[in-house]
Amino acid sequence: MQAPADCQSTAAELLPAILEQHAFIFCDPIDREAAIMAAENQADSAVVAGVAFHDSVCRGRCTLGASLSLCRIIAGNVLGTEAEDPMAVAAATDAFKEVANIITAHLLTSLFGDEVKLHIAAPDVQEIDATAWRDSLEVPGISCFDAESSPVWLSFTCTENGPSGPPPGGDSSG
């Protein structure tokens, strides 16, 4: 099993569709410079969420980043409340973590088909400050988007396992 070369473009199609369906948010691809400019203007902290996956042939990771203000909007929309609502503020990081989980799973199905049985780990998440958020937009290989006038980025990596097989102690989650 190999990841198609156009996995970034598949991801670029999926992210807007999932964000719209799951959180009623419209987003469009933008270039890196526009994303950096938007991040500098906002000076907001951010959330980075990632999901690792593997099987006997390959392993990889899908990672997404978004400003904390966008995460609050996502949480508010999903929970049916306003972004400023304390419930949405408290759920912002968790809501974005779930977005990463959904996008990764759909991306893997799109890339590898639904007959494959990949081990998909529970998502991990971290909050980063405004400087780290701006710097994260400089990382090569990311796809950038605009959602609610706020940047979002997505990174997808997939490599074949070496002769020793999958990583030791790889997650056993389904």
Next chain:
Amino acid sequence: MAYNILIVDDSLTVRQVIARSLTLAGLPIGSIHEAANGREGLDQLEREWIDLVFCDLSMPVMDGMTMVAHMQNDGMLQQTPVIIVTADGSIAKIDELRARGVSAYIRKPFTPEQLRNVVIDCMRCDHASTC
């Protein structure tokens, strides 16, 4: 009859969305219990009378596949319907879960209507004991 529900998902947001969808759907809900992983879910099943379980697959501590396997080994799957709610689209995994006795599968993201329809189907099957 009001149904006692257990929602097992590591995302608090998802647990809240499922609980809210069930309430808004006008289904006869008794109490709603929550667990953040399969281990907590099994603990709740030992403590509480649960009529229907919603279970995610990818969770820390104990994933949904392992929780379902424990339920199967303990004979709980014959008594308590389990609906898998996951973003994972692997047919191989779903087939394995169905073979173990899982009642239904909903793929995230889902609409409240999808959730409601699956619950109604499960309740109908539960009453008829023919599904």
